[in-house]
Amino acid sequence: MADLYTVNKSPFEKNSLEAVIRFSTEGAAILMLEDGVYGATKGTVVESMITGAENKKFYALGSDLKARGIAEDRVIDGVELVDYAGFVDLVEANEKVQAWL
Amino acid sequence: MKLAIQVNEGPYQHQASDSAYHFTKAALEKGHEVFRVFFYHDGVLNSTRLTTPPQDDRHIVNRWTELAEQHDLDLVVCVAAAQRRGIVDDGEAERNGKDATNIAPKFRISGLGQLVEAAIQSDRLVVFGD
Numbered sequence: 001m002a003d004l005y006t007v008n009k010s011p012f013e014k015n016s017l018e019a020v021i022r023f024s025t026e027g028a029a030i031l032m033l034e035d036g037v038y039g040a041t042k043g044t045v046v047e048s049m050i051t052g053a054e055n056k057k058f059y060a061l062g063s064d065l066k067a068r069g070i071a072e073d074r075v076i077d078g079v080e081l082v083d084y085a086g087f088v089d090l091v092e093a094n095e096k097v098q099a100w101l
Numbered sequence: 102m103k104l105a106i107q108v109n110e111g112p113y114q115h116q117a118s119d120s121a122y123h124f125t126k127a128a129l130e131k132g133h134e135v136f137r138v139f140f141y142h143d144g145v146l147n148s149t150r151l152t153t154p155p156q157d158d159r160h161i162v163n164r165w166t167e168l169a170e171q172h173d174l175d176l177v178v179c180v181a182a183a184q185r186r187g188i189v190d191d192g193e194a195e196r197n198g199k200d201a202t203n204i205a206p207k208f209r210i211s212g213l214g215q216l217v218e219a220a221i222q223s224d225r226l227v228v229f230g231d
Binding site (some may be wrong): 006008009063068083084087092096097101 | 104110115116117120123124126127128130131133150225226227228229230231
């Protein structure tokens with residue numbers, strides 16, 4: 001079983017997304033929520049960090065993207081959108097949950 | 102699955118209290134057990150019943166109380182964080198010679214041991230905050 005990491009700050013405000021990509025365990029699930037969802041948008045300087053990360057799976061909370069006016073077609077390919085029920089499922093599917101605050 | 106939730110951020114600050122609430126609600130709706138919600142640091146400010154947001158805004162404090170009433174949740178406020186921020190129940194008012202209380206229904210003030218116990222007893226601890 002892998003671990004779930006949550007990132008709730010924008011990668012343009014804090015380096016938590018970069019840190020979590022570097023330090024998360026093998027096969028990690030990384031969920032972007034709140035301002036963290038800015039990291040899931042296409043065409044930014046952090047896009048390559050996500051597309052280039054090996055053996056990590058990325059998720060973003062759909063309602064937080066919507067609240068920020070980010071349409072689904074602007075989300076990086078391969079980032080899976082989840083709702084709160086999906087967030088709960090991720091918590092259940094992973095062994096530990098680490099909030100990268 | 103048995104869950105423990107930790108809230109480290111105050112209401113109406115960024116979004117952590119909202120995220121924690123929606124996550125907790127979704128978990129309960131899926132049939133999971135929430136062993137305890139622990140309010141720590143500025144998160145203790147989620148427990149004052151004196152909160153009065155505009156009528157067309159969500160009432161974060163009452164929302165927690167209502168969820169706790171529906172599902173018999175254990176909402177625990179860290180005592181040291183509460184004392185620093187002026188969150189008072191009957192016991193704390195008595196002990197510290199205060200002339201009023203402000204804790205909302207279904208919340209209780211207790212110690213950090215409650216967080217440790219929740220983490221041990223639960224399958225997962227999910228933390229929300231800044």
